Amino acid sequence: MNKRDYYEILGVPRDATDADIKKAYRKLALQHHPDRTNGDKGSEEKFKEINEAYSVLSNQEKRSQYDTYGHNFERMGGMGHEDIFGSTVFEDLIGDVFSDFFGGRRSSRSRKFRGKDIEAELDLTFEEAVMGADKEFTIKRTVACTQCSGTGARTGTKPSVCRACHGSGQINYRQGFLTVTKTCHACNGSGYEIIDKCKECNGTGRVLKEEKIKLHVPSGVDTDSVLRIQGKGSEGYNGGPAGDLHVVTKVKEHALFKREEQNIILDMFISYAQAVLGDTIKIPTLYGDEELKIPVGTDSGETFVLKHKGIGNPYDSRKGDQIVRVHIEVPKHISDRQKEILKEFDEITKAYGRTGSKGLFDKVKDLFQQ
Ligand SMILES: [Zn+2]
Ligand SMILES: [Zn+2]
Known part of the structure; x- marks a missing residue:
């Protein structure tokens, strides 16, 4: 894996302040967001890289671990296995950036979101961890509901325009002389509401599905090593990419x-x-x-x-x-014969002195007898 330095990616010095890092991130994230670059492959990679760098450098603990161990810090158990691109970082920060940029006018339902990263534990024997092994196990991941094609509406029906915001995803209200715009709470800003919910997913449009995972565990992993499988996390939203699966190994004694x-x-x-x-x-x-x-x-x-x-x-x-x-x-239990020999051995040892010459005890005795 050819990983670039996180500081270099964000174009900040190693002693950059949190504010500098955030500023650099916002600028780059806007520049390389897939929506602005028409899905250009290179930009998408770049965007991912920027997000990864920011998710580490914006976190005090991860940043200091990264400073110490470099890219290996994940193996040192520093990652904490939380979502890198999951809703926490992605929606909060990108949402933040885009509400600034687009004046909050984008509705989340049409926004492409990367799915959450998920985590699974994998038990390994000592030998498997040391030698490497091919493993197969089952995980549960969130995927779009096939019943309603992810819309959340019962078969044959469609989500309808939100009655509270008339589809804008926003509510305006007056506060003194000002008109304040807020995200519509009825539809969470999507602009749609589901009146007749799909029974399969209860209107969420997403269901948990079991899936078999085949994984080659490389030799030398230890407890809490993290193996990342791309695209096996939760499915993305609106055609966004799936998250990753983080397999955390647990090695038996x-x-x-x-x-x-x-x-x-x-x-x-x-x-x-x-x-x-x-x-x-x-x-x-x-x-x-x-x-x-x-x-x-x-x-x-x-x-x-x-x-x-x-x-x-x-x-x-x-x-x-x-x-x-x-x-x-x-030995805790010995035979009479063994006892006999040991005693004899001990007699001879005493006669010789413990190391063949006089022992410390005898030397002390000699001193007092002088
Ligand atoms: Zn459904
Ligand atoms: Zn609404």
């Missing part, structure tokens, strides 16, 4: 492996004898068993690195390592 960014941590237990004498042990990795040499005199808690046996990254080719942390296992 593994019985053996823990994940630390791109490294895999594995806790292995070895016996005291193995720690003292050294050994070669089998280590499970995601890529099959590996042999690991435990050196003579290994301490509990020591770590060993199996290079490149960790997790890849969907954005670069670097692969993490598997880190094996060994722990000396203290």
Whole structure:
């Protein structure tokens, strides 16, 4: 993905104030709005880009995350998965801009709107997240009601002109010497009202529909990674484009492996004898068993690195390592024979001193006996 710098898109410096950003956005949004450029492809892309840049830079939290992580900030969980072009940002801001520009004369029913972005969670096993997987799941998305073709009116009827505003979508009323124009509340500015509602959608013109989604999950995703599927969000209004589907991955814990960014941590237990004498042990990795040499005199808690046996990254080719942390296992139940040998071992250890020379305790004792 070739993403441009959000600041560059809006043509503002990195230390631009919120007001500067808003001003730059308004200017560009007006210039590149699809309605003004007759659906020119290049302009449409540009318009999307401008909106995306603004949705991030106008939000304090997202902006600071973007400043820190760049375009990767979505992967850092910074996006919060809310709508980028959904009704919140799109209708509020564009509506704002256009009511300024067109004097609020545009009725929303004829306006092309992009559909909302929607979010779905996807459970993955540890292996699926690390290795990548082809998944199929069902989502519910809002689409135009087929019964009424999205009009909201019962089959055979049509929405009629709003009686409150006579189709203008606006109500004028006097306030002192002034005439104030407000959006008609009866029709929400659409200029239409539905008297005989479609039963399927209850007059809204839209219904929730289940849809199967097939998705290839790239290797290396983690919990709360966001995968975006274009055009699988809510359907647009009046021929506007559909929103996107944001698939948020939830990775299940593994019985053996823990994940630390791109490294895999594995806790292995070895016996005291193995720690003292050294050994070669089998280590499970995601890529099959590996042999690991435990050196003579290994301490509990020591770590060993199996290079490149960790997790890849969907954005670069670097692969993490598997880190094996060994722990000396203290048996809870032992046989009489084992006890006997251990006691004997302990006697010899004491006679030698713990490290072959005199232990600290003996040295202290010697000091007092002098
Ligand atoms: Zn309907
Ligand atoms: Zn009205």
